[in-house]
Amino acid sequence: MARESKTNRQARTLRLIAGMTKAYPDVRCALTFGDPWQLMVATILSAQCTDKRVNEVTPGLFKQFPTPKRFAECDVADLEDAVRSTGFFRNKAKNIQASAKLLLAEFDGVMPQTMAELLTFPGVARKTASCVLGNAFGLAEGIVVDTHVIRLANRLGLSKETSPDKIERDLMDLVPGEPEGWILFSHLIQRHGRTVCMARKPNCTDCPLREDCPSADKI
Numbered sequence: 001m002a003r004e005s006k007t008n009r010q011a012r013t014l015r016l017i018a019g020m021t022k023a024y025p026d027v028r029c030a031l032t033f034g035d036p037w038q039l040m041v042a043t044i045l046s047a048q049c050t051d052k053r054v055n056e057v058t059p060g061l062f063k064q065f066p067t068p069k070r071f072a073e074c075d076v077a078d079l080e081d082a083v084r085s086t087g088f089f090r091n092k093a094k095n096i097q098a099s100a101k102l103l104l105a106e107f108d109g110v111m112p113q114t115m116a117e118l119l120t121f122p123g124v125a126r127k128t129a130s131c132v133l134g135n136a137f138g139l140a141e142g143i144v145v146d147t148h149v150i151r152l153a154n155r156l157g158l159s160k161e162t163s164p165d166k167i168e169r170d171l172m173d174l175v176p177g178e179p180e181g182w183i184l185f186s187h188l189i190q191r192h193g194r195t196v197c198m199a200r201k202p203n204c205t206d207c208p209l210r211e212d213c214p215s216a217d218k219i
């Protein structure tokens with residue numbers, strides 16, 4: 001099979017985005033949150049956990065610990081119990097409490113709005129930082145690359161990489177409309193990955209992207 005040119009891949013990316021936008025006109029961030037701090041906590045909890053489970057945990061969590069100060073000052077064992085069902089709860093609780101302390105000590109309790117500053121928080125990598133910037137502030141310094149985005153970027157022929165950072169660079173080179181386009185693209189891919197292009201058994205028959213997907217009917 002001939003190697004696809006970058007120009008053709010860019011044109012195909014536009015068609016993929018158009019197809020997903022038509023299929024999912026109401027797409028938005030799958031995590032529920034009330035402010036940027038809550039979104040960062042929810043995104044930390046989402047590692048190796050479904051968004052559905054996180055959304056079941058966070059209402060009670062934010063009622064028990066309504067402010068960063070309460071997170072910072074609580075007994076970490078209580079925080080562990082509150083997030084236990086999200087998995088890896090000890091490490092997540094430790095990072096969330098440390099992040100709360102950093103927010104209060106270094107940023108006067110106000111969430112920063114740059115990638116560089118967000119990456120100083122324990123447990124925060126580019127995925128979490130991009131999620132917070134895009135969904136809480138409408139800013140985009142990158143594209144959120146989670147398990148759905150990794151899987152579909154490969155299946156759709158948008159990247160041959162396996163590293164999230166390298167996949168992100170490939171996508172940023174193809175997806176237009178930064179910042180709004182980068183933010184929307186992640187939501188579209190995540191929705192498509194949950195509803196049609198599932199990990200184990202993608203529904204190629206009913207896929208709105210079938211005509212532009214090199215993996216259609218091959219998985």
